[in-house]
Amino acid sequence: MKSKISKKDFELWCVVLWFIWRNRNLFVHKGKCKDLQVLLKDAALWWYEYEMQQSKLAVAPKTRGAYHYGIGIIIRDDIGMIVVAATRKVLGNFDVFLAEYFAIREGLQLCVDLNIGVSCVETDSSNVVDTIRSP
Numbered sequence: 001m002k003s004k005i006s007k008k009d010f011e012l013w014c015v016v017l018w019f020i021w022r023n024r025n026l027f028v029h030k031g032k033c034k035d036l037q038v039l040l041k042d043a044a045l046w047w048y049e050y051e052m053q054q055s056k057l058a059v060a061p062k063t064r065g066a067y068h069y070g071i072g073i074i075i076r077d078d079i080g081m082i083v084v085a086a087t088r089k090v091l092g093n094f095d096v097f098l099a100e101y102f103a104i105r106e107g108l109q110l111c112v113d114l115n116i117g118v119s120c121v122e123t124d125s126s127n128v129v130d131t132i133r134s135p
Helices: 007-030 036-053 096-113 126-133
Strands: 055-063 068-076 082-091 118-122
Touching: 007 036, 068 096, 082 096, 096 118, 096 126
Parallel strands: 055 118
Antiparallel strands: 055 068, 068 082
């Protein structure tokens, strides 16, 4: 089923199912039940608020010398406005593949440090993405 609908529609569907399950528990344990229209409206509002809290992380390494890389980090909100921009210096003499890994790691660590939820990581290294996705 997931492959036939968009990711956002699938996420909303999961939230609706969760709200139906919660409504069922409310009825079983307290004898109360929300109207279907109210339930769907609450689920859509919850999902929308969740989406508004998500951010995108873009990272890119840049060669600065023989013994280190510079990493650029940009975190944007759901409408593309920059929330945080930072740079990091990573010491070492390694290939671009590892530099991309370090860039993603440093960007995600910054998000953890700042308590920013991330819904998307943007990088131009398909090799790193494929490796991360593989089991």
